[in-house]
Structure formats: structure tokens, C-alpha cells
Amino acid sequence: xxxxxxxxxxxxxxxxxxxxxxxxxxxxxxxxxxxxxxxxxxxxxxxxxxxxxxxxxxxxxxxxxxxxxxxxxxxxxxxxxxxxxxxxxxxxxxxxxxxxxxxxxxxxxxxxxxxxxxxxxxxxxxxxxxxxxxxxxxxxxxxxxxxxxxxxxxxxxxxxxxxxxxxxxxxxxxxxxxxxxxxxxxxxxxxxxxxxxxxxxxxxxxxxxxx
Amino acid sequence: xxxxxxxxxxxxxxxxxxxxxxxxxxxxxxxxxxxxxxxxxxxxxxxxxxxxxxxxxxxxxxxxxxxxxxxxxxxxxxxxxxxxxxxxxxxxxxxxxxxxxxxxxxxxxxxxxxxxxxxxxxxxxxxxxxxxxxxxxxxxxxxxxxxxxxxxxxxxxxxxxxxxxxxxxxxxxxxxxxxxxxxxxx
Numbered sequence: 001x002x003x004x005x006x007x008x009x010x011x012x013x014x015x016x017x018x019x020x021x022x023x024x025x026x027x028x029x030x031x032x033x034x035x036x037x038x039x040x041x042x043x044x045x046x047x048x049x050x051x052x053x054x055x056x057x058x059x060x061x062x063x064x065x066x067x068x069x070x071x072x073x074x075x076x077x078x079x080x081x082x083x084x085x086x087x088x089x090x091x092x093x094x095x096x097x098x099x100x101x102x103x104x105x106x107x108x109x110x111x112x113x114x115x116x117x118x119x120x121x122x123x124x125x126x127x128x129x130x131x132x133x134x135x136x137x138x139x140x141x142x143x144x145x146x147x148x149x150x151x152x153x154x155x156x157x158x159x160x161x162x163x164x165x166x167x168x169x170x171x172x173x174x175x176x177x178x179x180x181x182x183x184x185x186x187x188x189x190x191x192x193x194x195x196x197x198x199x200x201x202x203x204x205x206x207x208x209x210x211x
Numbered sequence: 212x213x214x215x216x217x218x219x220x221x222x223x224x225x226x227x228x229x230x231x232x233x234x235x236x237x238x239x240x241x242x243x244x245x246x247x248x249x250x251x252x253x254x255x256x257x258x259x260x261x262x263x264x265x266x267x268x269x270x271x272x273x274x275x276x277x278x279x280x281x282x283x284x285x286x287x288x289x290x291x292x293x294x295x296x297x298x299x300x301x302x303x304x305x306x307x308x309x310x311x312x313x314x315x316x317x318x319x320x321x322x323x324x325x326x327x328x329x330x331x332x333x334x335x336x337x338x339x340x341x342x343x344x345x346x347x348x349x350x351x352x353x354x355x356x357x358x359x360x361x362x363x364x365x366x367x368x369x370x371x372x373x374x375x376x377x378x379x380x381x382x383x384x385x386x387x388x389x390x391x392x393x394x395x396x397x
Binding site for chain 2: 032061074094196
């Protein structure tokens with residue numbers, strides 16, 4: 001009923017929002033990102049939906065691998081993208097959105113890790129982090145090998161200091177440049193290079209031991 | 212461990228980073244003849260393979276996709292904070308006025324740009340001319356495709372915007388400032 005969609009009666013303005021992808025969302029697929037960001041900066045919610053669709057998976061994988069916990073990763077991504085909507089009008093350059101969300105998500109992950117250090121009783125969802133990769137191969141022997149490889153890499157990654165882990169994930173899993181990683185973490189390219197080298201050294205040695 | 216002492220540069224002059232970046236291709240002639248490079252390459256092979264497998268796994272693993280509800284929650288939050296922007300009261304006819312929001316007017320401006328090949332509208336700002344009575348000041352940033360005659364395209368765009376705004380709210384903008392801020396290449 002139309003009356004139920006009046007915000008005061010439904011108790012939620014969200015019920016008035018058109019369903020996801022019901023608007024011009026598909027029409028943004030052919031546009032460069034800076035143009036879509038510019039539209040979102042001027043308040044176009046469908047353009048913002050396109051950005052959410054584009055970034056939520058990447059940010060979720062980053063947060064998941066940094067935090068080893070699905071619930072915490074979801075919270076980080078949701079908070080980051082929601083804050084992104086509010087931050088959009090203030091971004092100087094339309095092509096700065098990607099860097100902004102990566103920086104914000106990484107910093108929020110660090111906040112979560114700091115809180116965990118203060119409250120070590122908080123558990124993490126480590127059991128679900130490395131599901132068996134049966135879907136990747138029909139060969140049981142290869143699947144077992146991959147699982148063992150992942151577990152080895154998982155342990156080595158978890159043992160890295162968070163700053164090194166973030167550097168490594170941003171570089172190797174997200175193709176970020178040294179400059180982009182530096183901007184995300186608030187450090188210079190030389191520091192990025194050093195952290196990456198140390199992370200790679202520790203991970204490589206862990207994998208040598210596995211072999 | 213062997214890698215530890217060769218964090219940055221090997222005796223042959225190559226860096227570990229360079230060797231890592233070359234891992235995805237077969238060894239070049241230098242590597243084939245350099246024992247140091249061969250050793251480091253062999254030491255990093257396990258990590259290289261595991262990294263590639265992990266990346267592939269994470270991209271394909273359904274469990275590593277965010278839940279469908281996450282996007283909905285983000286958009287609901289954004290919708291509850293829709294930026295409506297300022298509204299303008301325009302004297303469009305003797306004795307009558309039209310009130311229009313900046314967002315709605317910006318959509319008209321963007322629509323005028325959409326019909327011009329090789330031009331994309333980016334941020335649009337609309338204000339009043341300082342000291343003017345009811346003059347509208349439109350500032351649109353744009354991106355153009357390589358090879359576009361920028362002067363001709365901007366002149367055409369300016370006319371299009373004037374016509375579209377007049378047709379929409381009955382007021383001819385006093386000034387239309389256009390900025391080309393980028394080239395796009397799809």
C-alpha cells in the first residue's frame with residue numbers, strides 16, 4: 001500500500017529506495033571510473049551503486065585476509081563504503097575514490113586488530129579462512145596439495161606484522177603500485193619497498209620449509 | 212636462510228624484487244648463467260606458486276564474496292543521507308517563479324552533454340552570479356576522448372546546455388564555464 005511507504009508510517013525511509021540495479025545502474029558499465037565518481041560526487045545514487053558493486057568484493061577480500069574474520073571484514077567494508085558516500089563530495093579529484101576506500105578500509109582493519117590486541121579474548125573465524133579448494137581442481141591429490149599450500153601460507157601470513165601483511169596483500173593480491181600502497185598506509189615508497197621485501201622473505205622461507 | 216642476507220641486491224647486481232617480478236616468465240639468459248639468481252629464484256618458487264594459487268582461489272571462491280545484503284545496507288544508508296543540495300528560485304516569467312534544486316538542474320546539464328560524442332560530463336556546480344539579479348552560473352567539468360576537437364566540442368556543448376536549461380526552467384544561464392580536466396580512453 002502506498003500509505004505504508006510514507007516514511008513516518010513505515011518507520012524506515014529505506015523502504016522508499018528503489019531496488020538495487022533498478023535504475024540506470026547498468027548504464028555506467030561503459031563509463032570510466034572518474035566519470036562515475038563525478039556523478040556520485042554530485043549525489044547520483046545509481047552511480048554510487050556502481051562504485052559499491054565495483055569495490056565491495058575487492059575490499060572484502062582485503063579485509064578478510066587482514067582480519068581472518070568474516071564478520072569483522074563485512075563490518076569494515078560496510079563502514080568504509082557508507083563513509084565513502086559521505087566523503088565523495090569532498091574528494092578533490094574524481095580519480096581519488098579508489099585510493100580513498102583502500103586507505104580507509106586498511107586503516108579500519110588496523111583499528112580492529114588494535115582492539116583485538118587490547119581484548120585478546122575476542123575470537124577469530126580462522127577455521128573458515130581456507131576452505132578446501134576442491135572446486136579448483138578435480139584431482140584429489142592436487143586439491144590436498146593446494147590445501148596444504150594455503151595453510152602454510154596462511155600461517156606465515158598471520159605471523160607477519162599487520163603492516164607487512166597489508167603491504168603484501170595490497171601488492172600481490174590487489175595489484176596496487178608502491179605509490180598507492182604508500183598512500184593507503186601513510187608511508188613513503190621506500191618504506192613500502194622495505195616492508196614488502198621483508199614480508200616476501202618471511203613468506204618465501206615458510207614456503208621453502210613446506211617444500 | 213639464504214634470502215635473509217640478500218634482501219635487496221645480489222652480488223650480480225640484480226635485486227630480489229627484480230627476480231620476483233620476473234618469476235612469471237621463463238629465466239632470461241642472465242638468470243640461466245647466474246648461480247645467485249638461480250638460487251633465489253628457486254627459493255621463491257614455492258611462494259610464487261602459492262601466491263598465484265591463493266589469488267586465483269580468492270577470486271573464485273564464493274565464500275570470499277561479500278554477502279548480498281552488504282550492498283543493500285550501504286545503499287540504504289546512502290539513500291537516507293541523499294544530498295539534495297541547494298535550491299534556486301528563478302524568475303522564469305513575469306510575475307512567476309520556478310524553484311529548482313541544484314541536483315535536478317545538474318541532471319539537465321548532464322543530459323545536454325550526453326548527446327555529444329566524445330564528451331563526458333563530470334562534476335557540475337551551479338550557483339548565482341555575484342551581484343546579479345537572477346543569473347545562473349553553471350560550471351561543468353568534462354572529460355573528452357582523444358582526437359576530439361575540444362574547441363568545437365565545448366562551443367557546441369555550451370549551446371546545448373543553454374538550450375536545455377532554457378527549455379527546462381525557462382531561464383537562459385548567464386554564464387556556462389566548461390573545463391576539460393581529463394582524456395578518457397575506453
